[in-house]
Amino acid sequence: MIKTSLRAFMAAIVVLVALPISFAPAAHAATVPSQGSATQLDVGNWNVEWFGDTGTGPTNEALQQANVRDVMAGANMDVWGLSEVVSTSAFTTLVSGMPGFTGVLANNPIVTNGPQYYSDFSNAEQKVALVWRSSMASLVSAKVILTSQNSNFAGRPPVEFTLRGTFDGATRDLVFIVVHAKAGSTQDALNLRNPASQALKSYLDSTYPTQDVFVIGDWNDDVDTSITTGNASPYANFVNNTARYGFPTRALSLAGVASTTGFPDFIDHQLNTNEVNAKYIAGSATAFQPQAYVPNYAATTSDHYPVLARYNFTLGGGGGTNQPPTAAFTHSCTNLTCAFTDGSTDADGTIAGRNWIFGDGRTSTATNPSLTYAAAGTYPVRLTVTDNGGATHTTAQNVTVTAGGGGPANVIINEVLANEPGSSTAGEAVEIVNTGGTAISIAGWTVRDGTAVRHTFAAGTTLQPGKAITVFGGASSIPGGIVAVAASTGDLNLANSGDQVILRDAAGATVQSMTYTSSQASSDGVSINRSPDGSATGAWVKHNTIGSLTRSPGQRANGTVY
Numbered sequence: 270m271i272k273t274s275l276r277a278f279m280a281a282i283v284v285l286v287a288l289p290i291s292f293a294p295a296a297h298a299a300t301v302p303s304q305g306s307a308t309q310l311d312v313g314n315w316n317v318e319w320f321g322d323t324g325t326g327p328t329n330e331a332l333q334q335a336n337v338r339d340v341m342a343g344a345n346m347d348v349w350g351l352s353e354v355v356s357t358s359a360f361t362t363l364v365s366g367m368p369g370f371t372g373v374l375a376n377n378p379i380v381t382n383g384p385q386y387y388s389d390f391s392n393a394e395q396k397v398a399l400v401w402r403s404s405m406a407s408l409v410s411a412k413v414i415l416t417s418q419n420s421n422f423a424g425r426p427p428v429e430f431t432l433r434g435t436f437d438g439a440t441r442d443l444v445f446i447v448v449h450a451k452a453g454s455t456q457d458a459l460n461l462r463n464p465a466s467q468a469l470k471s472y473l474d475s476t477y478p479t480q481d482v483f484v485i486g487d488w489n490d491d492v493d494t495s496i497t498t499g500n501a502s503p504y505a506n507f508v509n510n511t512a513r514y515g516f517p518t519r520a521l522s523l524a525g526v527a528s529t530t531g532f533p534d535f536i537d538h539q540l541n542t543n544e545v546n547a548k549y550i551a552g553s554a555t556a557f558q559p560q561a562y563v564p565n566y567a568a569t570t571s572d573h574y575p576v577l578a579r580y581n582f583t584l585g586g587g588g589g590t591n592q593p594p595t596a597a598f599t600h601s602c603t604n605l606t607c608a609f610t611d612g613s614t615d616a617d618g619t620i621a622g623r624n625w626i627f628g629d630g631r632t633s634t635a636t637n638p639s640l641t642y643a644a645a646g647t648y649p650v651r652l653t654v655t656d657n658g659g660a661t662h663t664t665a666q667n668v669t670v671t672a673g674g675g676g677p678a679n680v681i682i683n684e685v686l687a688n689e690p691g692s693s694t695a696g697e698a699v700e701i702v703n704t705g706g707t708a709i710s711i712a713g714w715t716v717r718d719g720t721a722v723r724h725t726f727a728a729g730t731t732l733q734p735g736k737a738i739t740v741f742g743g744a745s746s747i748p749g750g751i752v753a754v755a756a757s758t759g760d761l762n763l764a765n766s767g768d769q770v771i772l773r774d775a776a777g778a779t780v781q782s783m784t785y786t787s788s789q790a791s792s793d794g795v796s797i798n799r800s801p802d803g804s805a806t807g808a809w810v811k812h813n814t815i816g817s818l819t820r821s822p823g824q825r826a827n828g829t830v831y
Contacts, residue, residue, distance in 0.1 A: 301343025321356025695743025
């Protein structure tokens with residue numbers, strides 16, 4: 270075991286703090302609104318995809334560094350756990366471009382065992398790091414842990430950082446463990462993540478039975494079910510121990526939110542001990558999507574989204590309780606005209622200002638604006654709200670605008686009822702909606718589950734603009750007053766344990782598909798629906814979370830018939 274003397278440790282800290290002074294920050298490429306709060310602890314984790322590597326990941330290294338800096342500095346979190354940092358010089362430049370922050374990379378000499386475990390491949394190894402607001406806390410210690418599990422962590426054992434600061438009016442230590450687990454959906458990859466998870470839990474159980482601990486980073490697997498098909502999550506040992514641990518990000522997994530740009534799973538998590546979990550501000554965990562502010566985000570910056578959460582640790586010596594508002598809105602579009610309804614909330618009682626930015630360049634500060642678009646299409650809409658303490662929060666979604674009697678057809682899967690009411694599988698249903706402005710023939714189109722074709726639409730079947738057609742498992746369950754058909758094979762065969770629904774056109778090309786989990790299909794008679802209802806890119810959520818109804822096949826989520 271390599272030990273670092275106190276004198277060497279303090280000397281290295283001096284070097285670490287001094288280094289950023291010699292670097293001038295580069296020009297900003299993107300303006301990212303603050304996601305943080307003034308007085309509470311904001312924690313983010315982010316896989317920055319081969320950061321600083323000239324041969325892998327985004328090809329424009331200067332642009333990637335500028336974008337990563339702009340996202341981190343703009344989002345204004347207090348602590349960041351990073352993974353896939355390759356270049357030490359790129360990391361130093363990153364931190365130097367964030368005034369008021371400091372950071373430690375895993376191979377820094379002040380990290381016990383860091384150079385030993387994070388200097389492979391001629392120092393081109395993927396490394397984890399911690400970046401934090403220097404006025405908030407100072408570094409007490411940093412060390413690589415679970416070195417005996419080096420292989421199971423794919424050569425990237427976790428690094429533990431202890432920060433000391435004034436929280437809730439008293440001096441206390443917070444422990445941040447940054448992880449980057451073995452990647453891949455193969456059985457071999459899962460066979461490494463499983464023992465790594467068991468070792469991590471054993472370490473936390475024995476080392477920190479009553480302490481404030483955050484475990485953040487790229488876990489490379491989900492916490493509802495594994496990304497390795499047919500297997501339980503390797504982190505079920507933490508999920509099932511609710512008395513001691515909590516994943517604030519698990520709610521995002523259950524809601525079908527993705528934490529990467531290319532896959533539907535949520536694999537970047539925050540895990541807390543129960544002491545920290547009691548401080549978690551419910552609903553604050555989010556996969557922040559910088560593509561609303563960073564052009565070509567996935568190609569230029571990272572294939573992962575930053576994951577953010579807030580904790581009710583009062584920073585400094587105490588003070589105010591100002592919390593940022595939660596931004597939310599819904600929309601309704603008819604014949605190029607859209608009405609937007611602000612559903613934002615503010616824990617402090619008053620929202621002082623609103624700023625809407627619409628995809629065609631227009632802006633508004635109205636509470637519930639309405640505007641007419643020049644042409645049909647899908648437009649990004651962003652709402653930023655500011656409370657009377659100056660804190661802001663932003664939400665964005667794509668809004669599909671159609672023209673009555675014109676514009677292309679756009680067929681989507683909008684609702685899936687996998688867990689039918691009662692015990693007759695005839696009640697299973699898949700609702701398909703044409704959100705475009707033109708009728709379309711869907712003759713010969715098929716609806717599949719993850720195994721086989723379950724329905725083929727008959728010759729002459731046409732889906733009108735703004736209308737829906739619903740496929741039920743059997744004719745006996747089709748209610749009156751809606752457009753619906755029974756599955757041509759006699760059954761939809763949608764598994765409550767999780768499955769896929771795939772819509773293909775007559776040529777066999779996939780029009781749209783969705784994957785749901787056992788948690789999403791866990792309630793009898795509760796369907797899985799787009800949120801917002803009718804949105805081609807909306808998240809998949811349980812129907813009873815977006816309205817008073819538990820299901821609405823053949824109807825809009827509010828119960829009105831298409």
